[in-house]
Amino acid sequence: FTHELPKQEFEDESKMFTESLVDLIVQFGSRDDALILILDDLQWADPESLSVIESVAARARRGNLGKLLMLGCYRSNEVNQEHPVQTRILQHEGPQAHVQLGPLSEEESNTLVEHLLDERSIQVTRLQRMTYLLTQGNPFYIREYLGFCLSRGIFRADEEGTEWIFDSALAQSASLSHGIASLVSDRIAELNAETKNLLLVASVVGNEVSLAAVDYLLRDRQITTPLLRSLTELSEKHLIYFSRDTLTFVHDKVREAAYQMAGNELRMDCHQGYAVWLDKQMTDTESNKKQRIASNELFELAYHLKNGRPQRNPTWSRRILLQAGRMALKVFAYQKALEYSQTAHQLLPDDAIASPELLDEFIQITELLGDARVLNEDPVGAVDLYTGILEHIDDNLHKTEICAKLCECNLTLFRYRDSIAAGEMGMKYLNKTIDTSELKSIAIVIATVIPFAASILVWLLFGRQTKSIESREDQVFYKLLVNLQVALFFSRPLCAISNQIRYTWGILR
Template sequence: MLEIVGIIAGIVAATSILLFGSRGLVDLVRGIADRKKRVNDHSSTVQESIEAVTSPPTIPDSTERPPSLLTEIPAVSTGAVFVGRKRELATLKSALEDAVAGRGRVVMLAGEPGIGKTRIVEELASYATATGSQVLWGRCYEDSGAPPYWPWIEVMRARVRDFDASQLLEQMGPGAAHIAEIVPEVRVKLPGLAAPPELEPEQARFQLFDSMTTFLANTSRLQPLVLALEDLHWADTSSLRMLDFLGSRIANTHLMVVGAYRDEEIPPEHPLSQTLGSLSAEPSFRLETLRRFSAEETASLIEATGGLPPTEDLVQRIQGHTEGNPMFVGEVVRLLEEQGGLDSSEADKGAALEVPESVRAVTRQRLRGLSAECNQTLLSAAVVGREFDFGLLRRLFPDATEAEVTDALGEATRVRLVEELPRQPGRYQFSHSLIQQALAESLSTTARAQTHADIALALEAHYGDRVDTHAVEMAYHFTESQAILGPGRAAHYELLAGESAYTGHAYEDALAHFQSGLTVKGVPFTGNEPAPDAEAAALLFGQGRAQSATLETYEQPLAIASSRRAFDYYDAVGDSERMVFVSESHGRAIARMGSSGVIPMISRALETVPGDSIAAGRLLSLLGRFIGLEDGDYDAAQNTIKRALEIARKQGDEAAEIQALISSAVVNAYEINWRAAIKDGLRALDLVNNIKDPRIEILVRSFCVYPQIATGALEHAKRNAADMLVLAKNLRELLPLSGALWCSELAARLSGEWQVSRDFNDQCLEITPHDVRPILTRTTMEYEVGDFDQGDTYLELLRERLRQTQSGPTLEYGFATLAIPVVSRISGADLGFDVASQSAEVVLNSPSSTLFITSMARAGLALMAVQIDDGAAAGAQYRELEPLRGTILAWTMAGDRLLGIVAQSMGELGKAASHFEDSLSFCRDGGFRPELAWTCCDYADLLLERNNEADRAQATSLLNESLGISTELGMRPLIERVLYRQKSLGT
């Protein structure tokens, strides 16, 4: 029973994707509503590019802002040298002051390696601690085997330590279970915590991000928090997505995020570039680029580091070699100190100094002054990573005594090449990542691989039975040492690391691990050949699932192809259970019109299970849905679903019955069989009360809302939409909330409640910017109220969705075909008939197109024909549009009004009048006020064309009614149209 409930919950996402269209790539929509709101509020204009936020901060006039309490407290010294950076530090302190006041801030520090990014953050951290804030550090590492989300795991661990169990549960709330998926310490403190529900990838990641953001925001009310994120150029994609998510929601918190990255290592295609582009649209964001030191600042640093004022000649020599890079300057000064060159008479006389040409060269020269034991220890530690453990070094040098390893590390610590981590006995880190890199790069390829092998074996022995929980670290070292140890364990740990990353919703990292495992085994990523063995099959299926979570909908056949190779292996060895699992995994995750490749897998899996089993019922339910949507075969789809219903009822399994009813409702909706869809939805709603799962109830109610709106039962739809929204807000999951918001938006828009509709639309697009439905409805709404600029913005987003979608009978193609002629008719301009015509051709030429999609295409062609006065072309679509009588077409216009417009263009005025009368009744009875106003105007046009006395009187009445509604609702284009007609009537 629980298994079936989990599968149905998966359909929530799948069906939502089906109705939403394809995923991703519409970053243009992000924050549109917020920008407009800020303009209306006369608040700060959103910066449209990173360059726009790099200007120096404006110091406010004392009359505009009370004096800061924080500035009265002097900064506390960290004990380390700090020179220059007064303006940048002032910016950071100002941002901290804002965060303390409840105006969260994100500040990014960019600059070359060694420019002082970490040092200025340390200075801020010292100041923040002294003024009552808590600083939480998160670091990113290059190729160190750190798991996904590592900087956030560090931040969360540090914060979790501050609370006992009851406090932690209070601050985390229902999000505790989601956070525990990547922060095990949460479950240690809360051992009775239930496992989170199984969700589709996009929902699961949203839930994790929302839970972590909520926890940090909640606890920042107890004490302001500074989150210091270092080396973001090495951050994994999932960590950057979390940063983006938090940054968009930080404004009303007591949080400050300060991040540092090397700008020279961030090309446009780097994930961090995308994150920065997104964050730059937020008024809470600021970017500071750290520049090299001037000669005066270099002199100050030399004096502070070496303890003596330098000669001008020495300053010029060091400045010339280092070009003012603070770390380079510091390392050169330390080298000269060690060589006795800083205070020598030769230096004072300006004698030639041998200054190395790079930080790496400085590091190598400094190592020459250390013992051989210290050098060997540091070389091995550098291969481990920026941070390393004393215990691991002991294992790497079994012949050395503990005292000898301690002495070696002490020697390196004294010359500040490494440092012991505070509050972490036995843990060390290199004082700068450049030092670690220089050491690691000094090893030959063979020596580095051998060191990785030594580390891998030492870690395996060290972790013992817990080794699988360190799969990412193990995968890194075994993969790097496969030339020494062979590919076997490398592939094993890459598989475990991939599964761990996938479970933690780090799908990009999971994909990298699965593909690394395939590479190790010599298995190509693409192709048709089955997996050669069970491990390869698991890696291919992992690749397929990770691709499904990260690729656009139109790219999903790539994911299916990966999993099909695993499926074929399981088929060959007779593993029916895994065949079913593979089929259902993609059956839940994919929902699109056009061939996905899922149907053959489901059909074959069905042959391997008992015909009357619950597994057969689940597969039949999925198969029926895909036959209806991909093959466009309504009868075959419903016959298949009927068999699934029979099995569910025979077994007495209500969850399986709900699954089948949902599939039936989907197929009925896409065949415009709205009344059957309502029947399915209401039956499923009766059963949901026994399941008690809000996800399923939200989905079921959505299949009451859609057909209720389509058939004119707007008030019933509003009640269901309101119930959905309550459930979704309590659930706090991405796709259920998005679906509930859109249902509420739709009901409000069709009632003429524009601002309510906009608010829901803004929220919907904020969390699911890929959702093509609110893009469609927002486009038409903005044109209806006469805001053509906003309408153009959303119409371009719709076109963008079209460009990013694979050619076929999809929602994107259907919506483009319909929306362009609809808004063109409102505006009186051709807004892309060529695009609409091409889209219609794609839809109508597809043999698998559903009636819902083809109706949009035919309606669009008919409306374009009307607007160019081609009655014959419009008439060619009339018969095919008759099923739209008594419905709302694609949540855009009344089917009867459309038929009336088409009939009028054909010269069938009597038939047109009948359609308009039906539309008047439909709109009045249902409460579709904007559509009623348009129907009144269009019907008046027909009556004026007939032009007899009775018709003119009725036309006058209809125009008055239309003007009253449109004036009340602020429908400017319609108002102008009506006034023009009234003027021609002399009224």
């Protein structure tokens, strides 16, 4: 019923939908009956889904939901300390228990086989031993191997159809050249060309795929596929689920196998095609830009663009990657910011510096790449990038900002002389001065230390804050000043003290 929501800004509409969904969940619970919510694949949860979980949990803590048990499943190897599931759900206060699920034990594996076959006999026991030996308790592979045994006659009914037979000789000779994991690839390879093409294309897009996107990619590659027939076949072979609008892989191992079979050329074409399709879904209005960012669509677009053929439309590609890189820095995804900015930088033409139309873009991308390298612990590379763009910037405030970054990078590398030189250059761009003469600094300290201490004492007793750092100029200046002062403290401490007195006194007045 989302179509009935009033057309408002994306944030308001999203909040309204979240609260409506929580209200609906609340209706299923009562004071007497327990409500159990099972949430799978939390590692792929979008921000809106996490908001629903938080809201339900908050209502439960207030006693508005009766008896509630929430079971959340996620892959621990895909959820690090900075993952939204960790910061928004797992670190939340409240009664909770963590259960680490590993492979099934041999006894559990045998029970699963017995339940799947609905049989108990000596022949089933022999099959159980072989199944556990090959799968080591992985439930997905257990199911795959049972299907393999049934389809190849390894486990079959006798001629009278009264008993089951496990053919151990046939099991030993069966082709498993690449291990149990190859069973999925073998099943995909047996599909007809049209159906296999659909699966391979979908695997490039993601685990849950829009059918409209798949149709676009197939037509873009001039592949004619009867969509419904192929989807039905894939569903019957237990490779996907599908609804009116989406296709979902039954397991990530299925998608991984299909992705590997796609080949590099097909993968690059589909990544590029899907990036184009994503971009077409939204116009660049301000509200849609917010929606794109809020829904992580910008990052998805940049990911596929980076792995596709961005050189086909370098101008558009650089614009998207620049936006995504900046946003990645804001949400602390430093490695992604580095990847996006590196790709954008590689797409710049060799004569970008000499071109008035490209110079500003060159500066923006290069600065972003420098920022990303700093945050990925590569200050040496950042220094080279910042130095390379400094002479091409016209705005003095922007030049000062680059000098502040150079000052900080050199300070990190213990290059105090270079750090001070960058700081002095930045101060000149702001028409401000800094004391670097130790003789002059001694005189200033001796002459001002007592009245300075007195003014500090008066301010502590009677003063109040009347100034805050608001303008960009102030932000740049104080960032530069702090880094410069630290460099001076390590090389010329008297100069640092002199500057500290002078600028602090100026602020207090």
